[in-house]
Amino acid sequence: MQIMRVSKEYQAYLLFPLAMFYWGLVYWRNLFYKYGFFVSRRLPCHVISVGNITVGGTGKTPTVIFLAQYLQNKGKRVAVLSRGYGRSTKGTLLVSDGNGPKVAWKESGDEPFLISKKLNNVPVVVDEDRFRGAMFLVQQFNPDVILLDDGFQHRAIERDLDLVLVNSGDSVFDHKLMPYGILREPWLNIKRGSALILTKTNLKKPPPF
Template identity: 70%
Template sequence: MIYWRNYFYRFGFFISRKLPCKVISIGNITTGGTGKTPTVIYLCRYLQEKGFRVAVLSRGYGRSTKGTIIASNGNGAQGTWQETGDEPYLMARKLNNVPIIVDEDRFRGGLLLIEKFNPDIILMDDAFQHRAIERDLDLV
């Protein structure tokens, strides 16, 4: 399945769209328990210390809702972990001044992050195999 999806991207049947800010994808070739979310938290804090406006975009795996949800406007968690997913909820509780949006359509969620919060950098959690958004950097 992944082979064919990558094939379709490589030969232009599927396209990656560019968001008008820097995008860093944090992911892995395996799922679960590999330290992606702690890495996102660390990078958010590090980039903030360097003076960047940072935001997080996540699919929100395991959540009970659909569509675009603001998990945090930068002032703590909004909603429950069931509504946003457990990892975005954890990040929302741990990160100050970092807006977090969950959306199964990451491009739509990214556009909303830019419209509402104007970040310099968007960190995409667990997005290594997500190709619909062009990335400036993949951390695997």
């Protein structure tokens, strides 16, 4: 079987138009939220979103685990809500009621499964409809705080704190939008967040001078 290799130059010609189309979708979606055509709904509890602006690992899962433990130590009832990327199931799924995972990792997705293993007394739910999953948590567990795992682009739920994680060894400014690059939305949209957290600072390479 012959494998056709596409040079980087031709990849740019192929992917750049798709990236511009994707930019248009992101731009209009955010504009509709800004002017109220799309509405973010409020939950009867506090919401903290942990997200990023690039594809790839920025340390969201360890941050969610840290925040959950920190809030627990402050006496708060905490729950975690994720979409569950890569899972074999659909709909609302209770990954953990606070006593470890109740399902296999393939059913929940690997990150929610890991979170449910690391956290005690913290229910974990996955749902592609974030608001539906959040209301399930509210009705079943009455949390003080819901942590939205990978929530920066999912704006259907209002949040009290919007944390944006950036890999400190990664130059966001040099990246392009998907699928041409790894940006999930233009880097200037970071200003929508409440706070920027630089992660993996211990792994950052020193400048070559």
